[in-house]
Amino acid sequence: MKSNRLFEIIYILLDKKRVTAKELAEHFEVSRRTICRDIEILSSSGIPIYTDKGRNGGIGILDNFTFDKSILSEQEQKEILASLEGLNMLKYPDMNSTLAKLRALFCKSDLNWITVDFSHWCSNDVEKDKFIKIKSAILDCNIITFEYINTYGKITKRCVEPLMLWFKEKSWYIKAYCRQKNDYRIFKVVRMKNICICEQTFIRSIPIEVGEIKEDKNKNIILKLKISKDIAYRVYDEFDIDNILYDNDGNFIVNVQYPQNDWIYGYVLSFGNHIEVLEPIDVRDKILQIVDDIKIKYL
Incomplete structure (x- = not known):
């Protein structure tokens, strides 16, 4: 990850004082061009990095430079760690190494403030x-x-x-x-x-x-749905509470807006016999046609 590479470049320069772009490129397994971009980013961020040309040239950092944690407030240090721990939920390679270095620098323990799993059950x-x-x-x-x-x-x-x-x-x-x-x-x-x-x-x-920016150019369509109270869990999981009303029998009346494409029909049918499309009529008729086609396959 780029942020980890930038931190490690600083650590390498502080440790070895001078290295070549080739050495850094081989260490990180990236191109020299990528290393040059990293050096430009660090320089523009106020890190006193310099380059010398010639036989004994290379990339160096001023001897009096130290990475001063005091430039960040206590709250800023916590926010940096919290943000990186959030990114760590995406399973970025070497993120743990970056977090460990910053926790040591800031003298902070693991915040453990978030756990997220974006993978689905059958991810491979x-x-x-x-x-x-x-x-x-x-x-x-x-x-x-x-x-x-x-x-x-x-x-x-x-x-x-x-x-x-x-x-x-x-x-x-x-x-x-x-x-x-x-x-x-x-x-x-x-x-x-x-x-x-x-x-x-x-x-x-x-x-x-x-x-x-839209994924496609389809217009949106407003659906009025009647959904059985027997599957309340899906209603509360999948629709905004502000779009949910109730009829006299305790069933749900939901008004929702979706892109107008074939996905709508598959989604409605996923509710089985627990849903009825009240509006618009053309969507209701299309659902009825699909159901009739399905019946033919099973008769």
Whole structure:
């Protein structure tokens, strides 16, 4: 992880006083170009790093430099550790090493303030490898290519500049700049196949909020649903409490807005006979048609 590498570069320079970009690149198993970018980041952050050219040249740090923890307040130290412990829930490699060094520097014990497991019950090594590749490409600004399956089952080859991983409503997405579309797009990670990290790098910032970019161009549709009180657990788990009303029998009347695509029908049918679409009529009719088609297969 880049933050861990930056901290370790400082530790190496404080210990060895002078190293070459080649030595650092070999130590971290990255390119010299990546090391040069890291040195620029550290220098711009106020770390007194210098470079000497020539036979005995290299990268060094001023002898009088010490990493002074006093520049951070007690609250800032806690917030840094809390943030990194939150990131550690994503299983970043070597994050424990970074946390251990900072806890020692700040004289703090493990906060243990959060536990999160983003994996699903059947997660496997393929999905973990996919996540690691995307994370690596985002942090090192590498372009990635992959095959993407959209909501209609169409497979396309994409070449993108990955900018951010985004977890929303039980699913992982990446926000990226798509070079085919020449625009920003959001891709659902589970639909990404055969991810390859390219040597080519990019420089691009995120210009707008994640929520302003849609995964697809479908319009939203408002559904009015009647759901049986027998599956109250799903209602409270899956819908905002402000969108839930009750009829005289204690059943739920839910108003919810979703993108208008085929996913809606599968979602409604997942409630079995515990749900009825009240509005709109065209969605209600489509559900009835699907049910009739299913009946034919079993008769």
